[in-house]
Amino acid sequence: MAEPQAAAPGVIAGFDAGQTHTTCRLALASSGQLVGEGQGPGVCHLAAPQGPERFAAALLQSLENATSQGHGQPGAGNFTLLAAGIGASGIEAGSPLQIQGRAIAATALGLAPNRVAVTGDERTALRGAMGGGAGSGSGSGSGRGGIVVISGTGTIAVGRNGGGQEHRCSGWGWLLDGAGSAMDIGRDGLALSLQMADGRRPDGPLRPKLWQALGLEASELASTQALKALVVEPGFGAAGFARLAPVVAELAAAGDPDCQAIVERSAQALAAMAATIANQLHLQAPLVWPMGGALAHLAALGDAFAAALSQACPGAQIAVPQGDACSGALEMARDQLASR
Numbered sequence: 001m002a003e004p005q006a007a008a009p010g011v012i013a014g015f016d017a018g019q020t021h022t023t024c025r026l027a028l029a030s031s032g033q034l035v036g037e038g039q040g041p042g043v044c045h046l047a048a049p050q051g052p053e054r055f056a057a058a059l060l061q062s063l064e065n066a067t068s069q070g071h072g073q074p075g076a077g078n079f080t081l082l083a084a085g086i087g088a089s090g091i092e093a094g095s096p097l098q099i100q101g102r103a104i105a106a107t108a109l110g111l112a113p114n115r116v117a118v119t120g121d122e123r124t125a126l127r128g129a130m131g132g133g134a135g136s137g138s139g140s141g142s143g144r145g146g147i148v149v150i151s152g153t154g155t156i157a158v159g160r161n162g163g164g165q166e167h168r169c170s171g172w173g174w175l176l177d178g179a180g181s182a183m184d185i186g187r188d189g190l191a192l193s194l195q196m197a198d199g200r201r202p203d204g205p206l207r208p209k210l211w212q213a214l215g216l217e218a219s220e221l222a223s224t225q226a227l228k229a230l231v232v233e234p235g236f237g238a239a240g241f242a243r244l245a246p247v248v249a250e251l252a253a254a255g256d257p258d259c260q261a262i263v264e265r266s267a268q269a270l271a272a273m274a275a276t277i278a279n280q281l282h283l284q285a286p287l288v289w290p291m292g293g294a295l296a297h298l299a300a301l302g303d304a305f306a307a308a309l310s311q312a313c314p315g316a317q318i319a320v321p322q323g324d325a326c327s328g329a330l331e332m333a334r335d336q337l338a339s340r
Contacts, residue, residue, distance in 0.1 A: 038065025085332030087124025
């Protein structure tokens with residue numbers, strides 16, 4: 001006689017859906033034990049062409065990969081999804097897009113809408129950083145308030161005080177509001193290199209290094225026209241500029257004054273976001289959690305931001321987050337499960 005199969009464990013899922021990739025993390029609903037994590041493609045704005053389709057595909061592929069990597073449980077990889085929390089790039093809290101995103105996610109994941117929470121990835125990052133206790137008295141930052149400052153391809157900042165009030169700055173799209181981002185650093189560096197090319201500024205190491213990164217030779221006269229055409233190609237966009245930021249930051253760290261000025265402007269912009277949030281939420285000595293690829297990997301930007309923050313927001317303390325955006329999304333999923 002065949003042995004009866006054990007019931008598939010019930011899990012909750014936390015998604016961090018960014019422009020470059022999506023991460024799904026799974027935890028047992030009963031204990032919170034992590035049982036899987038997987039990656040999927042990135043998302044774009046829901047209002048963009050193929051936005052809803054890309055959003056659904058990112059969730060499904062990352063969930064499939066997380067499920068296939070499940071471990072340590074009976075029937076490893078065979079789970080029953082009970083609830084999901086999703087932090088996604090471009091979804092503003094309280095907007096029609098949030099409602100649309102929730103409906104798309106519920107359909108894609110096979111869940112009832114009241115088992116799905118969807119918000120901006122900056123909100124899940126904040127909740128993860130505060131350890132799920134933002135404004136509730138249970139997290140390390142809940143009593144004094146906290147601010148997440150994110151600098152990646154784009155930039156955004158959001159904070160919460162002890163009373164649970166939140167305020168956000170920036171994040172209005174790269175064409176309008178890229179100050180402090182890798183996109184901004186790369187674009188400013190490229191603009192400076194063109195001023196060097198036509199004689200407005202003395203030539204320097206920035207131009208050949210940037211142009212080489214784009215497959216162009218600084219010594220060839222045709223490169224300036226090729227560069228002008230390259231940056232307006234449909235596939236270039238914000239990510240194309242952002243890929244140049246490490247070159248600018250590397251030269252800044254080596255002492256190039258022009259590159260140092262570019263990085264300093266971005267650092268000042270990030271510090272101004274944190275200071276504005278602290279003022280709006282009446283935070284006297286907030287914890288500040290720097291996040292995003294630019295702040296994590298560009299040492300020159302991280303150092304300049306720390307110095308600028310101390311001037312713009314006296315008393316602010318840069319801190320290590322208790323968790324990441326996936327952690328915050330899992331907290332949201334637990335809330336949805338508890339609300340039944």
